[in-house]
Amino acid sequence: MTQNSFFDVAGIGNAIVDVIAPVDDGFLLKHNIAKGVMTLIDEFRARQLYEAFEERQEIGGGSVANSMAGLASLGGKGLFVGKVKDDRLGASFAASMRDTGVRFTTRFAEGGPSTACSLIAVTPDGHRSMNTYLGASREIAPRDVDENEIASAQVFYIEGYLWDAPEAKAAIVKCIAAAKSAKRKVALALSDPFCVSRWRGEFKAMLKNSLDIVFANEAEIKSLFEVETFDEALQALRDWPGIAALTRSEKGCVVARGKEVHVVDAAPAARVVDTTGAGDQYAAGFLYALTRGKSLGDCGRLGGIAAAEVISHYGARPEVSLRTLAADVGLL
Amino acid sequence: MTQNSFFDVAGIGNAIVDVIAPVDDGFLLKHNIAKGVMTLIDEFRARQLYEAFEERQEIGGGSVANSMAGLASLGGKGLFVGKVKDDRLGASFAASMRDTGVRFTTRFAEGGPSTACSLIAVTPDGHRSMNTYLGASREIAPRDVDENEIASAQVFYIEGYLWDAPEAKAAIVKCIAAAKSAKRKVALALSDPFCVSRWRGEFKAMLKNSLDIVFANEAEIKSLFEVETFDEALQALRDWPGIAALTRSEKGCVVARGKEVHVVDAAPAARVVDTTGAGDQYAAGFLYALTRGKSLGDCGRLGGIAAAEVISHYGARPEVSLRTLAADVGLL
Numbered sequence: 001m002t003q004n005s006f007f008d009v010a011g012i013g014n015a016i017v018d019v020i021a022p023v024d025d026g027f028l029l030k031h032n033i034a035k036g037v038m039t040l041i042d043e044f045r046a047r048q049l050y051e052a053f054e055e056r057q058e059i060g061g062g063s064v065a066n067s068m069a070g071l072a073s074l075g076g077k078g079l080f081v082g083k084v085k086d087d088r089l090g091a092s093f094a095a096s097m098r099d100t101g102v103r104f105t106t107r108f109a110e111g112g113p114s115t116a117c118s119l120i121a122v123t124p125d126g127h128r129s130m131n132t133y134l135g136a137s138r139e140i141a142p143r144d145v146d147e148n149e150i151a152s153a154q155v156f157y158i159e160g161y162l163w164d165a166p167e168a169k170a171a172i173v174k175c176i177a178a179a180k181s182a183k184r185k186v187a188l189a190l191s192d193p194f195c196v197s198r199w200r201g202e203f204k205a206m207l208k209n210s211l212d213i214v215f216a217n218e219a220e221i222k223s224l225f226e227v228e229t230f231d232e233a234l235q236a237l238r239d240w241p242g243i244a245a246l247t248r249s250e251k252g253c254v255v256a257r258g259k260e261v262h263v264v265d266a267a268p269a270a271r272v273v274d275t276t277g278a279g280d281q282y283a284a285g286f287l288y289a290l291t292r293g294k295s296l297g298d299c300g301r302l303g304g305i306a307a308a309e310v311i312s313h314y315g316a317r318p319e320v321s322l323r324t325l326a327a328d329v330g331l332l
Numbered sequence: 333m334t335q336n337s338f339f340d341v342a343g344i345g346n347a348i349v350d351v352i353a354p355v356d357d358g359f360l361l362k363h364n365i366a367k368g369v370m371t372l373i374d375e376f377r378a379r380q381l382y383e384a385f386e387e388r389q390e391i392g393g394g395s396v397a398n399s400m401a402g403l404a405s406l407g408g409k410g411l412f413v414g415k416v417k418d419d420r421l422g423a424s425f426a427a428s429m430r431d432t433g434v435r436f437t438t439r440f441a442e443g444g445p446s447t448a449c450s451l452i453a454v455t456p457d458g459h460r461s462m463n464t465y466l467g468a469s470r471e472i473a474p475r476d477v478d479e480n481e482i483a484s485a486q487v488f489y490i491e492g493y494l495w496d497a498p499e500a501k502a503a504i505v506k507c508i509a510a511a512k513s514a515k516r517k518v519a520l521a522l523s524d525p526f527c528v529s530r531w532r533g534e535f536k537a538m539l540k541n542s543l544d545i546v547f548a549n550e551a552e553i554k555s556l557f558e559v560e561t562f563d564e565a566l567q568a569l570r571d572w573p574g575i576a577a578l579t580r581s582e583k584g585c586v587v588a589r590g591k592e593v594h595v596v597d598a599a600p601a602a603r604v605v606d607t608t609g610a611g612d613q614y615a616a617g618f619l620y621a622l623t624r625g626k627s628l629g630d631c632g633r634l635g636g637i638a639a640a641e642v643i644s645h646y647g648a649r650p651e652v653s654l655r656t657l658a659a660d661v662g663l664l
Contacts (some may be wrong), residue, residue: 231594231629238592251583259591260570262563297563 010153013064014137021053038130046133060096069100070284075324085136101116138165151182160191187213190220236268264300267308277316281306346469348413353385356374378465392428401432402616404652417468421447470497483514492523519545522552564615596632599640611649613638
């Protein structure tokens with residue numbers, strides 16, 4: 001990776017406050033919540049669900065924002081770009097980023113929709129069903145990004161969810177141009193199989209033209225290539241020169257760069273409480289290791305260790321120092 | 333693959349009658365049986381265990397012999413070379429090969445040790461602990477192999493267990509030379525992690541000099557390269573130009589040819605009763621598909637289907653037509 005970078009990773013994503021509540025399957029049925037996926041909702045439904053939740057916990061969230069928090073927990077230097085409103089949840093989001101040590105200076109919106117929130121219903125099997133009101137996070141626009149800052153990071157990291165926010169694409173195009181001209185890497189997380197089916201054509205074009213790294217779970221990569229088996233998706237990537245980091249839950253991950261393929265087993269998890277953030281923390285571990293010049297196999301291993309930590313408790317951000325966990329297995 | 337071959341696969345292996353009995357873990361402890369592996373025993377201990385077994389079932393066995401039976405069940409044409417004595421178990425072995433349609437014409441030994449048997453203790457978790465008396469099977473020698481027959485098969489297939497029989501090696505050297513000069517493929521199954529540790533140096537030399545295809549489960553390939561993780565073993569094979577078919581039980585298989593890597597999920601098994609023969613039938617399905625010009629991914633898939641059938645019942649050979657199963661999923 002290029003030297004003399006100020007940040008390890010600059011990420012752009014939806015700035016969301018997670019509102020997490022343990023529920024049973026009956027709650028999902030009663031409130032017509034699709035299990036295990038992310039559904040976009042409006043402000044009215046967000047208020048309804050918020051009130052229906054008992055024992056709710058509020059915490060800074062958003063996929064790339066979570067990854068940046070994980071990167072910081074590993075000792076990496078991260079920048080986050082995302083939009084909140086100047087309201088209670090917006091202040092809460094900014095405080096949560098500041099607490100992790102991630103740089104977050106995007107200007108708050110003064111009017112318009114409220115700060116985004118994701119109402120996450122966690123069932124006893126550890127699956128999470130996310131109901132996301134994008135609110136202010138959709139308002140991210142080219143004027144919110146500083147090309148010099150983006151170009152000062154080794155990796156520019158994007159979440160697929162941003163495609164649901166129209167102006168965000170223009171901001172991303174501007175950032176990619178800045179990253180590319182500084183010879184930085186560009187990484188995309190596919191985010192969700194439905195997100196992939198909404199934006200398949202654009203994601204495939206990015207894969208071909210702009211991306212150096214793609215993160216996807218099994219459902220997402222199968223959706224991208226419209227194939228039925230994991231191996232078909234892997235073969236579809238065989239001639240792609242970038243790095244594919246493909247997560248498979250308890251089956252671990254497969255990391256491929258062209259014809260270099262690593263099959264890495266899952267790190268042992270103390271318990272599975274809530275899988276929210278597993279993919280986000282995997283990306284954090286992976287990108288941290290990559291920016292430290294580790295082998296692709298070790299990038300996958302550190303990703304797995306970060307994911308195993310986050311699924312052992314509620315919430316999408318690490319509760320213990322990932323740096324300590326990484327040091328324990330000789331991966332720093 | 334080369335055309336105009338008379339056999340699809342010519343296999344050489346220990347000609348063994350399996351004596352299978354369901355036991356509990358207490359039985360293993362009482363009789364000092366190492367769980368889940370193959371242990372070599374002498375004739376005295378073979379008789380002892382034989383008598384301790386209740387509900388025993390006798391059936392033709394031996395790793396490569398099982399694979400040839402599976403190949404025949406798929407509609408493939410197989411030749412088996414192996415040594416039995418002219419005794420009751422020897423006749424039983426020959427009959428079991430004849431019943432499958434595999435050609436088996438190796439001359440019976442008239443004197444010397446009895447026909448080999450493997451006393452297989454199957455615990456309720458489906459694991460099998462094999463206690464093998466090699467007897468007459470060790471007597472296989474160069475004079476028992478017909479070079480023209482070997483050279484008439486697309487693939488010459490060897491089991492690693494044969495390294496425990498001294499004269500067998502000379503027979504194998506003769507067969508490899510015949511296969512190579514006819515431009516046929518040479519395949520080796522590593523057989524067992526302890527077998528690998530006994531013969532690691534010779535197996536590695538074969539990998540370098542003679543083999544086109546290697547079959548191994550995870551423990552075997554890790555033992556071969558003396559590494560701790562599956563991925564390290566996979567990376568150790570990265571520059572090898574042959575085909576590695578690596579089985580991982582419920583994790584499916586990884587098939588690699590140089591830098592072409594397939595990650596194939598396990599076929600769904602109706603139930604797991606007895607894992608005896610899973611590797612043998614995997615090789616049968618894999619080699620059948622290979623001799624029919626299928627892709628490496630499809631070779632792995634057909635191997636997985638054959639393995640899923642054999643673990644759903646006691647015994648190491650298919651109980652239903654593998655050809656029908658393969659046709660059902662469009663893999664013929």
